[in-house]
Amino acid sequence: MRVHLDEIGPDGFDLDEPVTKEWLQATLGPGTPFRSVKDGHLSAHLERLDEHVVHARGRIALELSADCSRCLGETTLGLNTRFQVTLFPAGKEPPPGPDGEIDPDDMGISTYADKEVDLSQIVNDEVFLQLPMNPLCSESCAGLCPNCGKNLNEGACQCAPRADLRWEALRQLKVD
Ligand SMILES: [Zn+2]
Ligand SMILES: [Zn+2]
Incomplete structure (x- = not known):
């Protein structure tokens, strides 16, 4: 170069x-x-x-x-x-x-x-x-469930009640 x-x-x-x-x-x-x-x-x-x-x-x-x-x-x-x-x-x-x-x-x-x-x-x-x-x-990647670790791009997990993903993103921001 x-x-x-x-x-x-x-x-x-x-x-x-x-x-x-x-x-x-x-x-x-x-x-x-x-x-x-x-x-x-x-x-x-x-x-x-x-x-x-x-x-x-x-x-x-x-x-x-x-x-x-x-x-x-x-x-x-x-x-x-x-x-x-x-x-x-x-x-x-x-x-x-x-x-x-x-x-x-x-x-x-x-x-x-x-x-x-x-x-x-x-x-x-x-x-x-x-x-x-x-x-x-992908911009729309759903990420992993913070409870069970399942890849949410492959479908919902069994965790209940399901946290709102946007809420979850906020919570993780604070933790980070
Ligand atoms: Zn991803
Ligand atoms: Zn889960």
């Missing part, structure tokens, strides 16, 4: 390579609910805006699995995202606006060092921006 500045010619530079599942798992770090099950893909087109400034746009496609945070069932999660970023040599990036706010036009700003653009940082950022904190097998 590294491109040396000298490789970016007048027509730019096209990068097309796998995001290995080993790299992805290491990036997700310990304690992540996600498992990297297969290689993803990164494609990007890089252009030099001037001698030092590089513009990169591309697409990241990844597939991960995780345990649903409600029912603990295995679920597959696809991430397919486009990115655009302007890269400046480290230390030469434009300063934030006067009020410390980042101009929306400057959202995609990053830096590189030693004349080498490393897109792995961008993949890393996108992964953490796009992945949900609490993965769900």
Whole structure:
């Protein structure tokens, strides 16, 4: 995922390579609910805006699995995202606006060092921006019965009286 500045010619530079599942798992770090099950893909087109400034746009496609945070069932999660970023040599990036706010036009700003653009940082950022904190097998997942542990997606359990699920969600919030 590294491109040396000298490789970016007048027509730019096209990068097309796998995001290995080993790299992805290491990036997700310990304690992540996600498992990297297969290689993803990164494609990007890089252009030099001037001698030092590089513009990169591309697409990241990844597939991960995780345990649903409600029912603990295995679920597959696809991430397919486009990115655009302007890269400046480290230390030469434009300063934030006067009020410390980042101009929306400057959202995609990053830096590189030693004349080498490393897109792995961008993949890393996108992964953490796009992945949900609490993965769900479906938005309407009914979860597990807090009494008997039955997966309520497979039907109601015998616990009586049945607590209202919305109530139950509130109660769990307080306990957490
Ligand atoms: Zn679920
Ligand atoms: Zn139950």
